[in-house]
Structures are given as structure tokens and as C-alpha cells.
């Protein structure tokens with residue numbers, strides 16, 4: 021066990037969310053000096069005075085900022101203004117209060133949604149500023165990317181230690197399955213399970229199936245965040261991913277088979293595909309802090325389905 025953690029008072033914002041819960045579980049095994057993960061009901065981080073009060077109370081050495089408004093393509097289309105403003109405010113206030121209160125290190129979590137719509141595959145970090153993101157997730161992606169600018173400016177002007185990590189699409193146990201906010205994997209699992217249980221002869225799936233995505237198991241993402249917290253302190257953004265690109269038209273039959281649904285798959289081409297292709301180059305994370313994803317996709321998918329089947333009520337509890 022590294023000695024680093026035994027000296028750290030760690031504050032995880034969004035620590036009860038999907039990724040936050042995985043990060044807190046991984047942290048518990050490292051035994052930090054203190055671990056704090058307050059809820060949104062205690063500190064609404066879109067309010068500067070509450071962000072300030074939270075940091076004053078816990079006096080952390082390390083902040084891992086995971087609080088965010090997040091959703092799949094449906095939520096991004098329905099609430100673009102909310103996703104823009106809340107993510108911009110939360111990131112801005114947490115990072116600035118960390119600076120003002122001299123927190124030793126702050127870890128900010130970005131998103132692959134910040135990349136330009138037509139980024140060459142695999143996405144390398146230097147492509148971030150080469151174009152506007154895909155329209156449906158641009159407000160979310162730009163609000164997140166503003167935090168990269170802020171932390172680079174703060175590092176240059178004030179020497180603030182803050183880093184910026186960009187996970188690709190996450191999946192795994194504890195994900196959100198409510199159709200209003202779910203991402204592609206939980207949405208497809210819920211749809212196939214329901215169709216299977218009801219003996220439906222078909223399912224409808226958004227888009228043409230031509231888009232591709234890359235998926236990182238949530239426990240691997242948590243491991244990457246802790247490795248970076250300990251070993252990386254630089255201004256450059258870092259992708260977190262697997263370098264495995266999966267066409268949606270392959271993913272849907274794979275999930276249907278896992279669930280046991282044998283009906284027809286119909287593509288609703290009136291619905292958007294979202295970004296055409298997504299797959300990151302993960303080599304910077306390996307070079308800078310030794311991160312490599314270890315969970316095979318089939319293994320991760322099976323664990324996600326198993327968790328969903330045994331937590332049906334909890335899985336759809338969250339609606340925003």
C-alpha cells in the first residue's frame with residue numbers, strides 16, 4: 021500500500037453517483053486519512069457559497085470532483101441549458117474555491133463529449149480544440165472543457181495543482197437505467213430485458229446503428245482516477261479508455277444475446293445517432309501514470325446485467 025494515501029484527507033464530490041461510488045469503494049481499500057463524500061442535499065455546488073462552505077468544513081488535501089449533471093443523448097437533447105449551466109458553475113466554483121483555500125490537489129473529470137464531432141479516430145488529446153462537438157452533447161461538452169481552460173490558467177498564474185481526466189463512455193454495476201437519463205448500455209439492457217420478459221417480437225433502437233462507441237468499465241475508471249491522483253501533476257488533459265471501438269450495430273445483438281432476447285431489432289432512423297465515431301488513444305494515461313484497463317468487455321457487460329437484474333428498483337430510482 022502506498023504511503024501517499026495514509027496522509028490524505030480526500031473529498032469526493034458526487035461520491036454517491038455512478039462513478040463516485042466506484043471511486044469511494046476503490047479509495048476505501050487505500051485507507052486514506054479521511055474520506056468525505058457529501059450529498060447534493062448538503063451542498064449544492066452550483067452555489068458558490070455552498071462550494072466554499074464544503075471545502076472550509078472538510079479541509080481536504082485532495083478533491084476528486086465528480087459531481088455533475090449527466091445524461092445520455094435523450095437528456096442532452098431535452099435539457100441542454102441545464103446541463104450547460106450546472107456543469108459550468110459546479111466546475112468553476114469547486115476549482116476556484118480549491119485554489120482560494122489552498123487545497124493541495126484537485127482532480128477534474130472531463131468527458132469524451134468535448135471532442136469535435138469529426139475527430140480522427142483514435143482521439144488524441146491534441147485534437148480537443150480542432151472543432152465544435154457533436155451538436156446534441158455540445159453544451160455539456162463545452163461546459164466541461166471550460167474547466168480545462170480554467171485549471172490550465174490557474175496553474176500558470178497561481179501554480180494551482182489540478183489535473184484533467186477524460187473518461188470515455190462508462191458502464192458497469194450501479195449505472196442509471198431510467199430511460200430519461202440512461203446511456204447506451206443501460207438503455208439497451210433495460211430494453212432487451214423488458215422485451216424478453218414480455219415476449220415481444222421486436223425492439224426499437226435509436227439511430228441507424230452506424231455510430232461507434234468505446235466503453236470503459238466503471239471500476240477501471242475509478243482505478244485510473246486514483247492512479248492519476250497519486251502520480252500525475254500536469255496541465256495536459258488525459259484520455260481514459262480502452263482503445264476498443266464498438267459499432268452500435270454490433271453492440272445491440274451482443275446485448276440481446278446476453279439477455280436471451282431473440283426478436284427482431286428495428287432501427288428508428290428518425291432518432292439521432294449522436295457523434296459518428298468514438299474511440300480514444302489511451303497511451304498518455306499509460307505513459308504518465310501507468311493506467312491500463314483490465315476488465316474485458318464481455319465480463320463487464322455480464323456483471324452489469326447481473327447487477328441490473330438484482331437491483332431493478334434501485335437501477336431506475338434516479339431520474340435526473
Ligand SMILES: NC(=O)c1ccc[n+]([C@@H]2O[C@H](COP(=O)([O-])OP(=O)(O)OC[C@H]3O[C@@H](n4cnc5c(N)ncnc54)[C@H](OP(=O)(O)O)[C@@H]3O)[C@@H](O)[C@H]2O)c1
Pocket residue numbers: 033034035036037038039040058059060061063064065066085086087088089090106110129130131132186187188189190191196203340
Ligand atoms: N457516466 C459516464 O459515462 C461518464 C463518462 C465520462 C465522464 N463522466 C463524468 O464522470 C462524473 C460522474 O458521472 P456519473 O455518471 O457518475 O454521474 P452521476 O451518477 O449522475 O453522479 C453525479 C453526482 O453528482 C451529484 N450532483 C449533481 N448535481 C449536483 C449539485 N448541484 N451539487 C452537488 N452535487 C451534485 C449527484 O449527487 P447526489 O447523489 O448527492 O444527488 C450525483 O450523485 C461526471 O463529471 C461526468 O461528467 C461520466
